[in-house]
Amino acid sequence: MRWKKLISHTILLLGALAMAFPFLWLISTSLMQNVETQTVPVTIVPSVPQFGNYVEAFNAAPFARYFLNTIIVSAAVTACVLVTSILAGYTFARMQFKGKDIIFTIVIATMMIPFEVILIPNSLLIQRLGLRSTYPALILPWAASAFSIFLLRQFFQSLPSDYHDAARIDGCGEWQFIWRIAVPMVRPALITVGIFAFLGSWNSLLWPLIVTDDWKMYVVQVGLTTFLEEEQTHMNYLMAASAFVTAPVIILYLFAQRRFIEGVSGAGLKG
């Protein structure tokens, strides 16, 4: 038994080291002087950590603007996804109406459409609506999520119906019941849905790349790819920029790890 645990720990530690290695290399390079990134053989650890690189990198491109755009877009996407999925998820779970099954089937079917497939028509649509390089172009296509609706429906279904009956007797309307009673009861699920909406929005590249031409509307991921192409000679700045672009989601992950893991396990159960 002892031996088995020792072997397990050894494998897991080596694996963890391999997984963490790119992060360590990212941080190390981001703190090097530029000459240290060009030595052969390579410098592994910077002689004097250059924390100023982060400031330099941040100012070398309009990152402040990129961050502002990304925060606006990600926050709006998260809020929209929450509102649309609470309403639709609750309706599918708790209300009876004509056409419920067929509408639900259509909503679920949209989960099967990969975004890459509708990329071109969506881009043409945004163009037609005159929304290229605007916030709505970055927000609206992601403002409703069939998977989130599905997930919240499951959670709303599992609420005992006694609450609803009691609230009804006390004169509580449907709308009030949703926001005052049902929503607080499914909070963990809402956090999971919110986190994934935020994460997806923060990390997306392809769609923003296609619908924004104006650098003033770039989100951080597009800004970072542009910076990566332009600043090939300053590896330390590139790594510093990569670090601060991804830092917000990593911090979020470290704080709300359980919700992340549950969200992914939930995605597995869906299959």
Add this chain to the structure above:
Amino acid sequence: MAPGTKRDRIRPYLYLLPAAVLLGMFSIFPLVYGFGVSLCRFGIVFERFVGLGNYYRALTDTEFHHSLLVTIYYVIGTVPAGLILSYIIACLLFQKLRARGFYRTIYFLPYVTSTVAAAAVWRWIFHPDTRGLANTALAALGLDTVGWVQEPNSIFKVFGGLVGLDLDWPGPSVALFCVILFSIWHALGFNIVIFLAGLSAIPSEVHEAASIDGARGWKMARHVTIPMLGPTIFFLMIISTIKAFQAFNQIYVMIGERPMAQARNVTVFIFSRFYVAGETGYGSAIAFILLLIILCLTMFQIRILGRRVHY
């Protein structure tokens, strides 16, 4: 106080409205619109109707076929290795071990990291000139440098050449190989979490009974754990395969804005037709072929899963 019956009847539809409008506009309508566009010669604006012309073109377009081949290489490179590694790690993490939470945090970290930022580091590790880390490692072993993310030749040719073998076998390019390594690393945490969920769904009596019957180690895995994980494994296989068709960020960042044909999968091919070449109609046709492939894979998954779940 009591709401009118008519208001009650339209209420559900009102609540569904925001989601329905958005999904209708940005998921369902584009599907119809995109199919229409795929039947037309369409550059920046509509030119003329060509029927299935774009689809015929796809049948004979070697560049498109090459993107399918790249996707297949990518699937072969990422799926088995990714599944085996994550299965092993998940089994180890499933034991009662100290620091389990710590390991899980580390293994899952790449999955939440932005692919652009993470791919930027990998591009730096596999930098084509001598200051890259991978090339430094080769130099330490006394070997030549490799072009890595800029190397269109096959892995057999290049890595064989390093040790003096002349292998002219077809295979994924070295550039694609770098992307494959990245993708295994990036998705590993996701696979592990799914495997852990699958493992915890196996009733503990199953393992206990098998161990009383003398099953240990590999025998236990081969005859008990892996068969019980059948649905999980199929789910991961299909999801990883679909992801291989959809991979974009890592190729765009590691190989470049206009990646060489040897590292272009189907999604990057669609992007390049549409965004770079302005061939909207043809790009849409390819997108529909992609949809067809993904639907077939999903149907396959549902059938297999449906069969496997009822034992």
